[in-house]
Amino acid sequence: MKQNILLQLHPMTKFYFTLFLFAIVLILPGYLFSFALFPVLLLIALFAGVLKEFLNIVLKALLSVLVIIFIMQMLFYPGENVLWGWGIFEIKQEGLLYGLLLTSRILAIGSAFILFFRITEVRDFVKSLEDIGLPPMGAYVVLSTLQIIPEMRRQANTIMEAQKTRGVETEGSVLVRAKAFIPTLTPLILSSIAGTEERAITLESRAFSAPVKKTSLHQLTKSNIDRALPIIFALIVIGLLVWRFFF
Amino acid sequence: MTAMIDLKNVSYRYPVSDDSVLKNISFSIEKGKFTAIIGNNGSGKTTLCNTIRGFVPHFYKGDLDGEVIIDNTKITDYQLGQLGEKVGYVFQNPFIQVSGVKDNVFEEVAYGLENLGVPVEEIKVRVEEVLKLVKIEYLRDKNPFELSGGQRQRVALASIIVMDPEILVIDEPTSQLDPIGTQQIFEIIRLMKERGKTIVLVEHKMDLIAEYADDLLVMHKGELVMQGPVRDVLADPAFEKYQIQYPHVTEIALQLQKSGIPLSFLPIRDEELAEALNRTGVAVHD
Ligand SMILES: Nc1ncnc2c1ncn2[C@@H]1O[C@H](COP(=O)(O)OP(=O)(O)OP(=O)(O)O)[C@@H](O)[C@H]1O
Ligand SMILES: [Mg+2]
Numbered sequence: 001m002k003q004n005i006l007l008q009l010h011p012m013t014k015f016y017f018t019l020f021l022f023a024i025v026l027i028l029p030g031y032l033f034s035f036a037l038f039p040v041l042l043l044i045a046l047f048a049g050v051l052k053e054f055l056n057i058v059l060k061a062l063l064s065v066l067v068i069i070f071i072m073q074m075l076f077y078p079g080e081n082v083l084w085g086w087g088i089f090e091i092k093q094e095g096l097l098y099g100l101l102l103t104s105r106i107l108a109i110g111s112a113f114i115l116f117f118r119i120t121e122v123r124d125f126v127k128s129l130e131d132i133g134l135p136p137m138g139a140y141v142v143l144s145t146l147q148i149i150p151e152m153r154r155q156a157n158t159i160m161e162a163q164k165t166r167g168v169e170t171e172g173s174v175l176v177r178a179k180a181f182i183p184t185l186t187p188l189i190l191s192s193i194a195g196t197e198e199r200a201i202t203l204e205s206r207a208f209s210a211p212v213k214k215t216s217l218h219q220l221t222k223s224n225i226d227r228a229l230p231i232i233f234a235l236i237v238i239g240l241l242v243w244r245f246f247f
Numbered sequence: 248m249t250a251m252i253d254l255k256n257v258s259y260r261y262p263v264s265d266d267s268v269l270k271n272i273s274f275s276i277e278k279g280k281f282t283a284i285i286g287n288n289g290s291g292k293t294t295l296c297n298t299i300r301g302f303v304p305h306f307y308k309g310d311l312d313g314e315v316i317i318d319n320t321k322i323t324d325y326q327l328g329q330l331g332e333k334v335g336y337v338f339q340n341p342f343i344q345v346s347g348v349k350d351n352v353f354e355e356v357a358y359g360l361e362n363l364g365v366p367v368e369e370i371k372v373r374v375e376e377v378l379k380l381v382k383i384e385y386l387r388d389k390n391p392f393e394l395s396g397g398q399r400q401r402v403a404l405a406s407i408i409v410m411d412p413e414i415l416v417i418d419e420p421t422s423q424l425d426p427i428g429t430q431q432i433f434e435i436i437r438l439m440k441e442r443g444k445t446i447v448l449v450e451h452k453m454d455l456i457a458e459y460a461d462d463l464l465v466m467h468k469g470e471l472v473m474q475g476p477v478r479d480v481l482a483d484p485a486f487e488k489y490q491i492q493y494p495h496v497t498e499i500a501l502q503l504q505k506s507g508i509p510l511s512f513l514p515i516r517d518e519e520l521a522e523a524l525n526r527t528g529v530a531v532h533d
Contacts, residue, residue: 143348151392198343201302205338206346207331207410212364217357219367 006048010226011120011128020233021112025105027240031097034104041111050118054111057118062110066103073099122146127218136214140203152188159184249319251414251445252276252299257313259294259303268294270469271313276462281436281446283456283477285491286466292449293339295466296416299447300336301325318413332363335412339419339449341399344406345391352394352402353378353387359410373409380435381405396423404432408439415439418449433459457481457494457515465489482513496520 025034045054079094123143130139160180168183169176203209252275259269268291276282284292297303304311305327315322317334325333338344349355353374360370378384383401386394391402400423408415417436421429433455440446450456456463456477463480465473467489473480480486481497493501496517503524504510514523 140348144346147347147350147392195343198340199347201306202338202344202346204302204306204327204331205300205336205344206359206406207328207362209326209328210331210363211326211328215361215364215367215370217354217361217367217370 004048006044007119008223009229010220010222011125012132013226013229014116014120015125015128016230016233018112018116020237022109023237024240025108027237027244029244031100031104034101034108037108038111041108041115045115045118048119050115054115054118057114058111061114062107066107069106070099070103073102123218124220127216128220131220136208140208144199155191156181156184156188159187249278250275250316251278251280251318252447253314253316254298255314255316257298257311257315259298259312260310261294261307262309264309266469268469269298272471273313274464274471274474276445276447278445279440279443280461281440281448281459282462282464283460284447284449284464284466285451285453285456287490290466291469292466293418296336296418296447296449298322299414299416300334301327301330302336305330331359331412332410333412334414334416335407335410337404337407337415337417337420339422341396341403341423344399344403350390351388352383352391355391355402356406356409359406363410373411377405377409380438381408382431397425397428400424401428401432404435408435412444414445414447416447419451420448421450421452429455451492453492453494454496454517457497465491478513478515481515500524 021037025037028034042051042055045051074091074095075089077092077095077098079092081093082090083093083096084091123146126134126139126142130136163180163184168180171177254275255273257269257272258267260267272295284295286292294303297307298311298315299317301315301317301322303309304323317325317330322330346355346358349358356377357370357374360373365373378387381401381404383398383405386398386402391399394402400420404417404420407417415436421432424432429452436446436448437459448456448460460477462475463473463477464471465480465486472489473483473486481493486493492498494515496514496519500510500514500520500523508524510523511525512519512523514520
């Protein structure tokens with residue numbers, strides 16, 4: 001999996017690429033280009049070998065939002081050219097266009113970010129941020145949160161089990177499960193708070209605040225492509241801006 | 248010999264508690280000595296360790312009286328970060344000693360060295376060595392969150408000794424370990440002593456303490472009630488009243504003595520029993 005050229009790019013390059021897409025989607029007028037971007041992202045995902053997960057998340061996270069926004073815009077955006085009416089509902093041309101524009105942009109930008117996190121390990125991304133000056137404490141908070149979430153889920157399950165043995169109903173409808181879940185929150189939150197103090201001493205015992213510059217086993221390398229691409233992105237964006245505002 | 252750890256009239260009270268947890272404690276530990284702290288639950292052993300490591304008063308506030316001197320410098324004159332390299336501290340609870348940012352044991356053990364700014368090549372060599380020493384090479388790719396209690400205890404110990412501190416404070420490192428594992432940990436501690444480390448160990452396993460440790464500190468309800476070489480402390484009749492277990496062989500010898508068999512000296516290690524019984528002589532202990 002690591003052989004893939006795309007995956008091997010420096011996390012910052014991937015991040016700049018995402019920002020680059022973000023910028024051009026906003027600069028270019030109309031919805032056609034933004035919609036055209038999505039198949040491009042699909043191709044990239046395919047090439048990076050993450051097509052299935054990528055599509056899955058886009059469908060789950062974006063589709064319903066897009067549909068709702070589109071319908072709302074179509075129905076409620078102010079305009080004169082009514083295309084189709086039914087009782088109090090009227091679809092106007094302006095609304096249709098604006099709906100398309102908005103959804104195309106959300107689709108392009110949203111899926112660009114989703115793709116970014118599919119082809120970048122968060123660990124690598126945080127490391128690259130650290131390399132450009134994110135303080136170690138910030139990096140620690142992000143990384144430990146990522147590790148602790150599954151740990152907390154495990155803990156929540158343990159507490160649920162414990163409640164089940166005490167006869168609390170934990171299975172059944174959403175309401176039943178919610179009722180069972182709420183009492184687990186207190187011990188969960190309390191133990192997390194107690195955990196932070198211990199966490200701080202643990203870190204200290206591992207010389208976290210030693211007054212020296214830290215080293216890292218985890219090194220990221222920049223290839224020539226990683227150096228060239230951001231410049232190309234920047235040039236294109238500047239070019240587009242000039243074209244958009246001066247011609 | 249110079250004192251590595253020196254406490255003078257130290258008293259300490261946690262912020263929320265009414266009573267002092269440490270009461271007027273004074274002792275001094277020489278460089279290179281292996282000192283065991285014993286005492287019943289709640290007697291203040293862990294708090295004493297926290298004091299030596301500087302978590303009291305740097306981290307746990309509350310009232311600290313008296314002087315704690317580590318390597319000729321007052322603990323209050325150190326910054327918290329400076330002590331990390333000097334005093335390694337393995338906690339009693341192995342379940343909290345995971346950095347939480349590393350996803351395998353190798354990196355977990357390396358974490359302290361990264362923080363100390365050790366060059367990467369050297370880190371790799373040192374971590375390899377310690378994994379072998381603590382016998383956890385087979386865990387190197389495992390997630391630190393998915394280890395058993397005993398495995399975590401080994402990883403915790405490895406994570407500290409890899410940093411090569413001059414002083415090792417180790418709080419009940421074998422509570423989750425089987426007898427063989429416990430023996431191995433003591434062997435590692437012995438090795439650390441051979442390398443010239445000053446060691447403070449909290450333990451309840453008296454047989455092993457008698458075999459390995461030089462000196463004993465006995466804590467009782469926040470007071471340091473006895474101190475001295477292991478043999479002297481155990482031979483002192485006063486030891487009995489603190490309700491702490493003797494080494495098994497000592498227990499047996501004392502029973503024999505009670506039933507009228509004289510001992511030439513009080514044995515504290517298994518192999519000494521025969522010798523203590525062979526020679527008839529003056530009765531020790533009463
Ligand atoms: N963080 C704390 N805040 C307040 N009181 C504490 C705290 N930690 C320990 N104590 C109290 O200090 C006393 C000594 O505790 P300590 O943990 O030092 O005992 P210990 O000898 O290590 O016991 P054990 O053998 O169970 O590990 C206890 O009475 C305990 O309730
Ligand atoms: Mg304790």
